[in-house]
Amino acid sequence: MTESGENTSWMEYHRSVMDLGPLSIFIRKLLNRSPLSSNDQLALSRLPHDIIHLAPDTNLLCEGDRVTVCPILLEGFVCRYKVAADGGRQIVALKIPGEALDLQSAYVHTADHDMYPITPAVVARVPLTELEKLAAERPSIARALIVDVLVEGAISREWLLNIGRRNAEVRFAHLLCETFYRISEVAGLPVTDFDVPLTQQQLADVLGLTPVHVNRMVRRLSEKHAIRRMGRRLRVSNMTRLLEIAHYSDLYLHRTGHEPSSMLDEQ
Amino acid sequence: MTESGENTSWMEYHRSVMDLGPLSIFIRKLLNRSPLSSNDQLALSRLPHDIIHLAPDTNLLCEGDRVTVCPILLEGFVCRYKVAADGGRQIVALKIPGEALDLQSAYVHTADHDMYPITPAVVARVPLTELEKLAAERPSIARALIVDVLVEGAISREWLLNIGRRNAEVRFAHLLCETFYRISEVAGLPVTDFDVPLTQQQLADVLGLTPVHVNRMVRRLSEKHAIRRMGRRLRVSNMTRLLEIAHYSDLYLHRTGHEPSSMLDEQ
DNA sequence: CGGCAACTTGACGTTGATCAAGCCATGTGG
DNA sequence: CCACATGGCTTGATCAACGTCAAGTTGCCG
Incomplete structure (x- = not known):
């Protein structure tokens, strides 16, 4: 991100x-x-x-x-x-x-x-x-x-x-997991770190929370070493931790991985 | 309903x-x-x-x-x-x-x-x-x-x-308005009264609330004469009131009303 | 360096959750 | 037709999560 x-x-x-x-x-x-x-x-x-x-x-x-x-x-x-x-x-x-x-x-x-x-x-x-x-x-x-x-x-x-x-903490973690998977998918390889481009106000608008409460969750997830604050920006650095906090499953993304290489034959 | x-x-x-x-x-x-x-x-x-x-x-x-x-x-x-x-x-x-x-x-x-x-x-x-x-x-x-x-x-x-x-009251009213419009649409004419077939538990699962709080909202909307309790069942009887509580707009339902009568010509 | 927007923090309020007990419709069997 | 069992509804008391308000602080860009 x-x-x-x-x-x-x-x-x-x-x-x-x-x-x-x-x-x-x-x-x-x-x-x-x-x-x-x-x-x-x-x-x-x-x-x-x-x-x-x-x-x-x-x-x-x-x-x-x-x-x-x-x-x-x-x-x-x-x-x-x-x-x-x-x-x-x-x-x-x-x-x-x-x-x-x-x-x-x-x-x-x-x-x-x-x-x-x-x-x-x-x-x-x-x-x-x-x-x-x-x-x-x-x-x-x-x-x-x-x-x-x-x-x-x-x-x-x-x-x-x-x-x-889901409560605020899990909800936030879940959003970050989803974003990770979606980005890795277009990238074609698992992304290790990524920065969240949303302001805390925008995160609040995604999550149905207030900016103040998002800020508290940012702190909580930092303390749990699931994310890091780089200046004003959030960096997702520890996916394993995030995945277990969110109990994340990506089934709903319906990834099937039709690799380009395997698709070179005409219909 | x-x-x-x-x-x-x-x-x-x-x-x-x-x-x-x-x-x-x-x-x-x-x-x-x-x-x-x-x-x-x-x-x-x-x-x-x-x-x-x-x-x-x-x-x-x-x-x-x-x-x-x-x-x-x-x-x-x-x-x-x-x-x-x-x-x-x-x-x-x-x-x-x-x-x-x-x-x-x-x-x-x-x-x-x-x-x-x-x-x-x-x-x-x-x-x-x-x-x-x-x-x-x-x-x-x-x-x-x-x-x-x-x-x-x-x-x-x-x-x-x-x-x-939206808060619980408005959220509930909104759901009832939507259901009213959708039912009226298949019915082909505005329905005047309808009964909600969901239990309060199911309403809670739709609205992201607890059954207890849904119950309190049922009482509140009854007191405002927007709905009526018929035995164990809810009856939507006052759509005008509900619409103003929910500030409802049905734009998102994308109703266009292709009447069957006007569609009798072949493609 | 100055100004702004975003972030941070604490104190306090409110909405809605939780717990627990009792009630009332509906359906069943005697 | 009544007894009673059951699942859903109702209610009050208490509590926690999240919202609100307000006053800083910090990073960022010109």
Whole structure:
């Protein structure tokens, strides 16, 4: 979960595996859950797109918006959030590099939530029409996109359990475990350390807590040597400890590991 | 939200509109969000299936199960739930008549949660292969199924906001409002009164509260004349009051109202 | 170096959890 | 038709987790 600007080792690693241009990380992400022939991968890499850079906290999508373009996150972290009538904010999803940010817009044309980058972000924008054409021509691509949506749903369900039934400490640890697994997945190798790019305010909005209480949990997890505070930033350095605190199981992430190497034959 | 056995007026109303056999209510549900030609509707109604009756609290699906059949709920109420390591239960979705219970299984073959009927339930089971064949042949049906999945995702997100950021009273009121809208939708007309088929224990599992505290909220909402206690059962009788307590907006349900009458032309 | 935003800490309040006891509907068997 | 058993509801007393408020402190960027 390193700041997007920093181009850290695991990012570099990924790019070197198989270069399919800027969308390469997106294709790799899909490959983790769905088989795609090399022609499928090539077709995806040739999707027309432009690339934009976004500053943190600039709105990417607003409730009620109608959308004609599918944004794909290449670098940085983005969140979906909703606000209650009394102004309370809840972050309902965290998106990491390689993930499509708004596949639903292809089917449901008005957004029911807002979205903004948490770190500086780089986003590729693919016209929905092109994406739909490709999905219509290539069923395995359509399938891969749907699986992506379904896994996001599975994550929401786990978050419901997390917020509804786990106490602050375990809840926090669980979020860090999930983020670790998701990042390791796009990286293609287990990440050893990573820095959490969220402010304590944002962590509070994810976890359904107040910033003050998040701060207390940060201290608690530090004292248990599960995380470390590097200046103003949190570093996850002891996954074993975190996993046992959270009683974490990653079943719900539905990782299947379709390695690119094993997928080089045509459909 | 009347007990499934009772065959109440709004159920009857629905069946009389356009009789496409047992799956009729499912087709109507899809029509609420997606246009389907009468040929599409006919094709759906001819899906091979068997019909089973389920007693409450019998497991329908277990975490880790692999599935070959898509269950469609015809009568009664079913919930998805997850359990934490310490035994805490969280209901992560409520399914009402007309909804497909496990479309994800067509794409992600192991379940990440459990499912059981809350009331006696009637379920049609369609072989996944048949459903996939139909979706492949008829894009508008594929689309309708995906929209269904996406709306369930939107509901999860709203629940995250509900549990994460609203206090017990508002949270409870919000759940009742949502249920009202969803039931009215399949019914095809606004339902005036309905009875909540959940025990206070189950309400607690939905809301991330304890049964004791749910009970206190039941009393509070009764005192505000938003709901009534009929013996052991809750009756929602004053939607206006509930809507203002919850500050409810149904935007996230993505209702578009493709009336069956306006969809009689072929694609 | 100055200013700002984020973090930190302590004191105190409140919501909702826990525990425990009693009550009331509903269904069953005599 | 009544007795009684059972599961769910109700209630009060007490307690802990988390929220609120307010006043610092610290890292960070220009």
